[in-house]
Every structure is written in C-alpha cells, then in structure tokens.
Amino acid sequence: MAKPVRARIGKREIRCLTCGGDVFREREVKLNSTGMEFFNLAWANESATGLICWSCGYVQLFVNGGISLYRADA
Structure with missing residues (x-):
C-alpha cells in the first residue's frame, strides 16, 4: 500500500479540492493520447503526478515538476 504524503508547490x-484534506497517495499517471495508442507509442506519452486524497479519493493531476512531496503520518 502507498505511504501517505503531503504536498506543496513552493x-x-x-489540499483536496473536494474535502479539504491534506494527506494523499501519490502515483504516476500516463496521459495517453489516441494517436500515440494507435501507433503503439503509448510509452512516449507525457506523465503526471497524481495525488489521490487519503480521505475521499479525489484525484488531482500535476504536470509540472514543481511539486514537493513529504511524508505524512495519517
């Protein structure tokens, strides 16, 4: 199971946009496009950092590299 994290930009x-929680699970999310899938090049698609709210499950995606994650004790 993923470890709980908190996150910040700068x-x-x-915080979660739905419930206001500040603890998340983090995972890499591929941003697949139809064209790349059609040509069997899905591996070349861009990826994002997905933050999944520990409380309600709402997923937020961040494409920039400016996000900082740090351990949370949920």
Whole structure:
C-alpha cells in the first residue's frame, strides 16, 4: 500500500479540492493520447503526478515538476 504524503508547490500546501484534506497517495499517471495508442507509442506519452486524497479519493493531476512531496503520518 502507498505511504501517505503531503504536498506543496513552493510554500503553498496542496489540499483536496473536494474535502479539504491534506494527506494523499501519490502515483504516476500516463496521459495517453489516441494517436500515440494507435501507433503503439503509448510509452512516449507525457506523465503526471497524481495525488489521490487519503480521505475521499479525489484525484488531482500535476504536470509540472514543481511539486514537493513529504511524508505524512495519517
């Protein structure tokens, strides 16, 4: 099972847009496109950091590299 994390961009803490929680599970999410799938090049698609709210399950995606993750004790 994924470990709970908190996240921030710069000095700003990230919170869940649905419930306001601040603890997440993190996972890489591939941003697949139809064209790349058709040509069997899905591996070349861009990926994002997915933050899944520990409380309600809402998923937020971040494409930039400016997100910082740190351990949370849920």
